[in-house]
Amino acid sequence: MSARGGLWGTGVYFARVRPARQASAPVFRPRSPDQRISGTEARMASAALACATSISLTRAITRYSVAASLLFFATPVTPPNPRYFRPFLNFIMSLPAGFEKIEVKNPVVELDGDEMTRIIWQKIREELILPYISLDIKYYDLGLEYRDQTNDQVTVDAANAIIEHSVGIKCATITPDEARVKEFNLKEMWKSPNGTIRNILGGTVFREPIVLERIPRPIPGWVKPICIGRHAFGDQYRSTDYVVPGPGKLQLVYTPADRGQKTTLDVYDFKGPGVAMSMYNTDESITGFAHASFKMALSKKMPLFLSTKNTIMKKYDGRFKDIFQEIYESTYKSQFEAAGIYYEHRLIDDMVAQAIKSSGGFVWATKNYDGDVQSDILAQGFGSLGMMTSELLTPDGKIIESEAAHGTVTRHYREWQKGNETSTNPVASIFAWTRGLLHRAKLDGNNKLRDFCLDLEKACIEVIDEDGIMTKDLALAIHGKDMKREHWVVTDVYMDTVNAKLKEKLAKRGQV
Structure with a gap:
């Protein structure tokens, strides 16, 4: 052993164990304080830790030898900053002797996607989920090529699997237009997979912003969250159009x-x-939409607004208005009054104006197209399209499909294909996993899984709010035209830092 001290000013000293090596072996250079650990090194460290644990080394040897080894990797270095490595280092120094995965009794359905979100999705699954959870995943590839290969049958099969297993976790997917048909040489212009799944499941899509303290809001008056419920059935998304x-x-x-x-x-x-x-809709679907919306408002203890254009579509939108009012009067009015909240119908144009002027703090029930548009406005109004949860919930509350609320980030994918660095916000995709798994935890009564999901969500937020490590979109929201390269990190660095923060939290719970 040879002594080496002073971990970057932390005052921590340790012994580095040098394994025997041949004379021809390369000499490892120690890392300097201004050199950060890479994602590859983090994975190598995890492997080293797993080996150390598997041969039952003592806690002290495991901690210090792994921490030491991290400083002696011979991979290329990238300056600066030590702040990217410190959270991971802090976790290593507090490691218990071993780790046991969280057991999940029942399956979830995974729906893979396209382009940049598919790349990020794999990293989330392989590095933030599966290392910690023993999970039976029913996998369906909703990438556009495979949808075309199966004549979109894979989308229908995935939706039916969600009905069977109660939890679907979906990556963002391409909805093809004329250009995409040509690009992928598709058999035909397939319908939106989201629309197909929603029509099979029914239910309501609820989207709510992930609020950050550090990120300025384009609509500063929104100090309380706005939960928007999108009726995920029929209308334009299941229409028949004709030239x-x-x-x-x-x-x-x-x-x-x-x-x-x-x-x-x-x-x-x-x-x-x-x-x-x-286009069409049904009384059954509108009734389910109403029940889900009233229940969501009660659970959040916030008033509920329904918006339509019943002055123009007197019978079509008027049916929404009438059914909501009938159900409110017969089922929910007394509960709303007891909770100190209320229900109100407004015209969509009036509602949009009122929402902008409000301070937030309400549930907004919208028709299918209105919800598609307004949910993106809400996301940007709270700071970023990448910071929005999306959950499709059935009226009985038993089935959920969670997904990223944004698209496939094609522009970043083109840069990734060229080998250029990309800084794509993965938070909404991470929350797609956590919200789906939270529902699995609720159905199964799995408190360990619930705590894990909450820890992962907190890690995502704290890395941004407390550590100031974020992707380019969030840095731009803060710094505007004064943004510099040092203000943001690439996606892998952000996610590796989240992983380190997560490990810290799990260590405090004694789960690693």
Whole structure:
């Protein structure tokens, strides 16, 4: 053994164990204080720790030898900053002797995705989830190529698996347009996988911002969260559209199942080419949407607003308004009054204006398209599109599908393909995993899994708010045009730091 001291000013001294090596072996250079650990090194450290644990070394030897070995890797170094390594080092110095994975009794359904989010998704699964959890994953590849290969049957199969197992965890996916059809040489322009899954599951998509103290809000008046519920069934997302080739009459025909008299409505007399669309919804789905929305408002103890355009679509949107009011009066009014909250219907344009002027603190029930648009506005208003949870919840509360609320981040993926550094915010994708697993924990009564998920979510937030380590989108929100390269890190560095923070938290619980 040879002594080496002073871990970057921490006052901690330790012994470094030098294994015997051949004369031809390379000489390892110690790391200097301005050199940070890489993701590869972190994985090497984890492997070293696993080996040390497996041969039952004592706690002290495990701690100090692993910590020492981290300073003597011979991989290329990248300056600066020691702050990226310190959280991981602190964890190493507090390690118990071993680690036992959290057992999860029932499966979850994983739905893989596309482009940059697919790359990030794999790192989340392999480095933030599976090292800590013994989990049966029912995997479905919803990457666009495989959807095309299976004629989109994989999407239907995935949705049915979610119904069977109650928990779906989904990566962001491509919804193809004309350009994507050409790019991927698709058989046809497949429908949105999100839309297909939502139509099979039913339920309501609830999105809520992940609020950070460090990130300034473009709408500073929003001091309380706004939870937006999107009716995830029908409307434009399950519509039938048609390119009208020339002059002619468009009609809407309803044929009763009991072979009663048909109803035919004249829609429009085309004088030339154009487009047309027919969409629908059902009383059953709207009723489920209402129940889910009222229950969410009660659980959060916040008022509920429903927004429609019933002044224009008197029968279509009017049906939403009437069903909500009937259910409120018959089922929830007394509960709302007891909780000190209320329900109100507003026109969508008025509601948007009121939301901007408000301080937040309410649940907003929206139709399918309105929720798709307004949820992104809410996310940006609170600071970032990458900081938004998204959960599809069925009316009975038994089934959940969690996903990242943003897209596949194509622009970053193009840079990644070129070998350039990318700084993509992974927080929403991480929360997709934690929110799905939290529901699994709730259904199974698994407190260890619940605590793990909460620790991982806190680690994501604390790394940004307390340590100031963040991706480029958040740094831009803080510094604007004065942002410099030192203000942000690449995705891998952020996620490695989150992993280190998570290990600290698990160590305090005695779980590692």
